[in-house]
Amino acid sequence: MSPQRRAVLYGYVLAAGLAAVAPVRAAEPPAAPLDPGSVSERIQQAEAARRQAAGQGAEWLETGNLIESARREADQGNWEQAAALAERALRQGELAVAQARRESDAWQARVVR
């Protein structure tokens, strides 16, 4: 589990009504260093995943917009926003590809027979 995930988890556990739990202190993740190169690389990865999904007719609705927004933010030097958007787009692209792979067989089980 990544530090961010852990943070969310702890947030959840904490907010669920328990204040006095020691590990909560660990919830502050160290800010990941962001350099423009890695952000633009992430955007490229997202775009590659989007294209792969599109090639299988499986692209999701907002992935392209996420990538566009990531590029816009990167152009303005807003690296953190750009990285977050690229991350979401990449995940969508990968999930869409996985969905297409699953469906290449799974659809047959739904055919009315």
Added chain:
Amino acid sequence: MGIPYRLTSKHIAAGLALVLTTAAAGQAGADPASERRLESGKQLAMARDKGNCLACHAFDDGELPGNVGPPLMYMQQRFPDQAALYDQIWDATARNPDTMMPPFGKHGILTEEEIGLIVEYLHSL
């Protein structure tokens, strides 16, 4: 692909145990913070651009509910373990690949936090 952003039952169970202890100690329902959480959970469950649970399920005082899925009631009896409810909302296709229910967590329709709030709220029904 192995996207490691899934709460496991273990984590939830840990959280749940603590919640239950707290609830037992001093009625969680009466606590304003917990009331607020239940209210946020309800809003997330009903909002069309969030859980939109009313599209398919009848619950609480929701108007014009759908009936694709079962009514959301007696949730504590149906899901004694909150973690199982969380899992069902996170990715219902894990148990049944042909289910109509969207994989809200897995597909990033809702965040972990949002699902957590919805689970707490639904469990109160």
Added chain:
Amino acid sequence: MSEPVTFRLLLTVLAAMLAIPAQAGPEEDREAFRAFFFKRFPDVPPDAYADGIYALDENARRQWEEIEEFPPYEFAVEQGEALFSQAFANGGRYADCFENDGIAVRQNYPRFDPQRGEVVTLELALNHCRTANGEEPYAYDSSELIALSAWMAWTSRGRKIAVSVPNDPRALAAYEEGKRFYYSKRGQLNFACSDCHVTSAGSWVRADHLSASLGHPTHFPVYRSKLGKMISLHSRIYGCIRDVRARPFPEQSVEYRNLEYFLTYMSNGLPANGPGARK
């Protein structure tokens, strides 16, 4: 066992093996598709499926029947008739591009075109007719093309939908592609067409009643009250795909044409009753 008996037995076994299709053909698919809905809704008469959701929803049907007293698509039919009878600059006519001068042929579309090797919808055939006569093709969402389609649908009212999948591997492949599209989950919401319109047909999604896919394509183009205009079948499909949060394909894309091919084949035998009126 005498030899002729053994031989006959062998033949029987072989015949039985051949009779089990590796994959169900279009006609088996269609029969199963119809049977599914007839079993689910035993009180709905088969031809009523051509009325879409109004086959399943008595209240909505009454409102719809009131709308049909002053059909909102009438203007499109009139406009379409006028456009259809106008000659092109080169003197050619739409009627020359179709069997029977284009009257009462809508029920045969979409059809597999062996020359082009692909599925040709009515809208595509109309645009092919225009370009063959030196005219610019219409945009697929143009009111002109939709009006022409409305007129041709009007002349086919009451004819039985009769889409054929000829004995051509390319035609069968197009049909199979449409079928795969129909049953595949897609988009962030992970829905297949069949999730809503087979498995959950007749259920409610908030205030919307899920229609059966049997009969889906019989009545297009339709006047949609909530949009205040006529729309094509592909535009309706586009909306569905977008709603499951998948990136939609453009109208008349090969994906939608193949889907229309499969979907309309499923409705073979139902009365063509376009144009229609819908919420």
